[in-house]
Amino acid sequence: MRRLVPLLVGALLLAQVPPADAQVRIGAYGGITNSGLTGDAPANAEYRKKTGPVIGALVEIPVASNVLISVQPAWVQRGTKIAVDVEGQDERQDSLSLGLSYFSVPLLMKLETAGGKVFVNSGVDVGFLLDAKLSPVEGDGEDEDVSESVKDFDLAVNFGVGGQFPIGLPRLTIEARYTQSLTNLSNVSVDIGADELIPTRFRSSGFEFLAGIWIPLGGGD
Numbered sequence: 001m002r003r004l005v006p007l008l009v010g011a012l013l014l015a016q017v018p019p020a021d022a023q024v025r026i027g028a029y030g031g032i033t034n035s036g037l038t039g040d041a042p043a044n045a046e047y048r049k050k051t052g053p054v055i056g057a058l059v060e061i062p063v064a065s066n067v068l069i070s071v072q073p074a075w076v077q078r079g080t081k082i083a084v085d086v087e088g089q090d091e092r093q094d095s096l097s098l099g100l101s102y103f104s105v106p107l108l109m110k111l112e113t114a115g116g117k118v119f120v121n122s123g124v125d126v127g128f129l130l131d132a133k134l135s136p137v138e139g140d141g142e143d144e145d146v147s148e149s150v151k152d153f154d155l156a157v158n159f160g161v162g163g164q165f166p167i168g169l170p171r172l173t174i175e176a177r178y179t180q181s182l183t184n185l186s187n188v189s190v191d192i193g194a195d196e197l198i199p200t201r202f203r204s205s206g207f208e209f210l211a212g213i214w215i216p217l218g219g220g221d
Helices: 004-015
Strands: 025-039 045-048 050-064 067-071 074-084 093-112 118-136 153-166 171-181 202-216
Touching: 025 045, 025 074, 025 171, 050 093, 050 202, 074 202, 093 153, 118 171, 153 202
Parallel strands: none
Antiparallel strands: 025 050, 025 202, 045 074, 050 067, 050 074, 067 093, 074 093, 093 118, 118 153, 153 171, 171 202
């Protein structure tokens, strides 16, 4: 199933025929994630937000007036901090950080205003797990590879809003985007104990704050 997804995405793109006077755009973007996990948490612990980087490229194909298909492959790090009960402390303290690195392929429908200065987009985000590591928030402890406990595929939905600003031919973009996993990311089938740090059910969700630049191929927009 996972191998079919890139083929289906490619077939969808090839099926789109842009208007004769429209121009394909290419560009790059980057930013940060502010994500966390929802679902079962370890006993006497809770999930908290974690920030991570996003670095990607984009191709946008016009399919109608002010409507584009946007493909944005990227390397993105999501995850969570795990806060646990500490004796003598009134509040739980951040103890571990779970980092989930993905090769992410958002496939979005982008709608622009008539002037092209404001846009909204929505679509799916297909993620392929690159690595999953548990790291101590403080101290000299070593990272623990927990990739075997996390599924190597994630399917999420995206909703975003942003602005575009001309600087000559290129356009600068800024965007705030919400991402929510649709699938259970845990690869743990049996809860083996209260101290298990990777539970049997959890999903990723959070915001991405992005900035980028794109240019139309073949001249003016």
